[in-house]
Amino acid sequence: MPDASLEPPLLSFSLGRRLAAEALGTALLLAVVIGSGVMGETLAGGNLALALLGNTLATGAGLVVLITIFGPLSGAHFNPAVSLVFAVRRELSWRIAGAYILAQTIGAVLGVWTAHAMFALPILQVSARLRDGPAQGLSELVATFGLVAAILGCNRFRPHFTPVAVGLYITAAYWFTASTSFANPAVTIARALSDTFAGIAPMSAPLFIAAQLAGAALAVILFGWLLREDAPNDA
DSSP states (O other): OOOTTTHHHHTTSOHHHHHHHHHHHHHHHHHHHHHHHHHHHHHTTTOHHHHHHHHHHHHHHHHHHHHHHHHHHHOOOOSHHHHHHHHHTTSSOHHHHHHHHHHHHHHHHHHHHHHHHHTTOOSSOOOOOOOOSHHHHHHHHHHHHHHHHHHHHHHHHOGGGHHHHHHHHHHHHHHHSTTOOOOOHHHHHHHTTOOSTTOOOGGGHHHHHHHHHHHHHHHHHHHHHHTSOOOGGGO
16 A cells, blocks of 8 residues: 555645656666666676676665655656556556556656766667576566565555665565566666666566566555454454
8 A cells, every 4th residue: 555654745746746756756766777787887897796786786775765755746656566556456546557657667768868878878779688587587576576565564564664665675686586676667668778787688578577567466465465454353
């Protein structure tokens, strides 16, 4: 469910401002992901573990800041899977969820192009980095399941901790999943447009997106049950 502490302010902002917040927040997230990947690979001298560490820390830290800033404006979804979760749970209308997803996807692409411009790279690219196979798909399912679990659990019990929890989870998931935890369809689409350290080949993207949606669906089902309070006579 959405962060209860964020719900009243959301009612004070127009849909246009909420969509702008989703687009801008997602753009900044992708600028962090792609930019830190380029910087990490450049400075690591061929050490992929060091490059990934730099990419990881920047992404996790960036998420904490971005969710803190944009949470009161739009809920800081930055992720079509998250918006769909809220729609399925009837905490966001399908019309607004669709608008969020469009804004997130556009913002993600613009964020990738901004990162390319900052590092004087060609703006328009297509990734050649293949990320295929059942293990990659399972990794994305697990990564997205855990992300949605963190959001739902924190919003239920510790809403003010949500930005930190999400940032910490993604930081960890970069390292415990074989896919480095995209966990986001908009991020996947945008990263297919970057032939850099954080890119993914377009032909690999459908598997990732399908697995992400499956992981989100499983989290909705399981945590819908886990977080439902029992009636007194059911104890």
